[in-house]
Amino acid sequence: MLLTLLILCFIELSSCTDVVINRLHKKIFDNYNPDARPVINPSAAVDVAVGFHIESIKKLESSSETLVASIWVGLTWKDEFLVWNETDYDDIRRIVIPAKRVWIPDLYFSNSVSMQSAIVTPGDYSKLSLYSNGTVVSYFGRTTETRCRMNLGKFPFDTQICSISLAHWTSTVSEVKLSKKEMPSLVEVSGTWNLAHLLAKEEFIDFVGQQQLILQISLSRYPLFYVLTIILPICLLAVLNPVVFLVPAESGEKISLSVSILLAYSVILSALSELLPEVSDNISILGVYVCIMLCLKVVSVLASVGALSLYHRSGSVPGEGVYHWLGKNGRWGIKNTKVCQVDVNADKEIISWQDVSRAFDRLMFCIMSAAALLISIVCASFIFQ
Template sequence: MEVTYILFCVVCLLMIENGQGNTFWEYKRLYRHLEENFDKTIRPVINQSKSIIVGIDFNLQAIQGLDEKEQVLQSSIALTCNWKYETLVWNESEFSEIKTMYISPVDAWIPDLIAGNSIDSLYVLTENRADMLQIKVESNGDAQWYTGGNIRTSCNVGITKYPFDVQHCTIVISKTTPDTEVHIDALRDQVIRVLYKENGEWALEKSIIEKRVIFGYTTFLDITLTLKRHSLFYVLNIIVPVFLLSFMIVLCFKIPVASGERISYSISLLLTFVVLLNLVSDSMPRVPKHISYLQIYISYQLTVAVVITSVSILLIRATHIHDDSLSSSLVSVYSQCYNLSKRRKLVTSRPVEAIEVNEDIRKTESPKHSNTDTKSKTVTRPGSPERRKFFVHHIDNLLFFVFVSLFVISTLLFMVLVLL
């Protein structure tokens, strides 16, 4: 009988030593022992003149979206808060070596954290205690608590380099009490991204945590997220079509005036350009304080398209009229400049070349007599349609090179501005 009692005692001691004594009744006894020290309104420090230090780790789980029009960042975050719960300390040996207790935030004290730039509510992190995770308390008083969720914070969006833009959004974490009572501090200077899920539109380039103190007694933790837009979709659907249309509108100067298709070609491209601009304007963020280089570039190309269409109409009119209108006057001015340049070449060129050029000018300015055909005789007057078509052809070539040069320069300038 004594041997059996001794064996029973040995087994009980081994069970207690191996943690098998952590039964429901032991936890209940410990909870009752600590229950009288629960108070959600008084800071859990013995000396109330001291400040309680709360260390915070910031965990970023996802960037759900950035609304450029509303300038709102929606993200999913989790905060790990650590502090010393001096009023909840026990001796493990008196409670079957229980090392950890979990306490509801409804009954215990938690730091009153706020999201300083939240759109919905400042108290989004602590406003519903019943739905929060429990506080983990160690036997030495070390407490750990998790909070967070989906929050919407303000973000100043800059669209100058859209769609190659980089946004810097800040999530501000603070508290309602001064530092003399509760002092918050970041446990590290980087955001934890172990559980982070990549966003389809934005890439997280960098995430840092900075400590900021204002008025000398209030601490803020600024979590700055650097987001870079994935621009391939916008390049294929906006920028490339704008480049192609801008170049095609210049090609109208290569369409012969006699074909009669130049006006319809220019008008069709101009209308296509307008439709594309409407689609682009709907997709671009409406930020009144900023204007993107893409908006300026598209507006410039639309203006060039209007100018090209207007010039094409004047040139076509110049080849089909016989009065002194604006278009015929422009052709006359160009013809005079053309003839003047020919005469200047006579002075600087060799005698043989001068004779050849002089003959060309005479053929252009004086009536032409055909020696080979005696039956027909064609006379080209200074204001004849043939002469106008000749100079319109030269004007077309000149304008083509001018507008192609403008297209290349403006496109290179746009790419340099948005990519640097």
């Protein structure tokens, strides 16, 4: 019996509460126009406090220069037409209403790459909280895709600063004034990037008399993956480049090794081009380094062909000139084990084309080693400066 009475009382109280809420809705929304700014004084501006809550950074694409993020935008303002006395409505302090029933600032993401950039769309079924003093509190969750101009000069040891901009469609700063408010951001970032810093700031657009809020997101790249897949192979190829000149000409593998390294550089350059944008204000130092090493490898292939051409020449080396000087001064301790009759009265040392070829190989080994080392040091100094 007691349980039945309690249930009946609860139903009665719920019914009474619903009646009061319906009466409250009728009172505040009769003759209310959601298209009109919620101020009694037409010359006054509506103060809207805006807070950003970054939930996750899904991805930052270097090739397309776009940032995809899940974000909550918190808006708070005061609607002077939606106020009531709590004592007249059973001390109801807050009600939850559909967003489409009240005035909402016409905000949009001004640097979005898509057309669907408005905070509130016509088919939006979001709810918001309305308090007795007219304060409106709303939260809108969106997945944004915004432009992010990237500086890839120090790729993959780079830090990018991207922004999410929020502005008005039509309202000027004299009609709607934006101010930033703090909101906690528990950011989940994709595996490639690390969140370094968040900063919200206000900006005034002079030529249109509008205001926008900008959330700056500083992201630093995790370089380990690119070090293992790009930089390490490049360094190993840079070591192999001069080693080609240590391969004996009689082995027949000198040209094949040179061409194989050249093709490896081409593959790495192709893979690197897929990671970088086609048009950018800054050139990747790593990309420049690969191009220089590719050109150096082309020179190496041509030099290898020249060395083989010298090796297979027949006849004697002229007694004077560059070839004789190179063969004579480039032997560096090489002992000629060929047994032959030598005229002891001869004034000139006999130099073969094989001696010239070996000396040329050793000279090119030193030149290519020094060039690769110098280029690597210069490029590394630009990246890590």
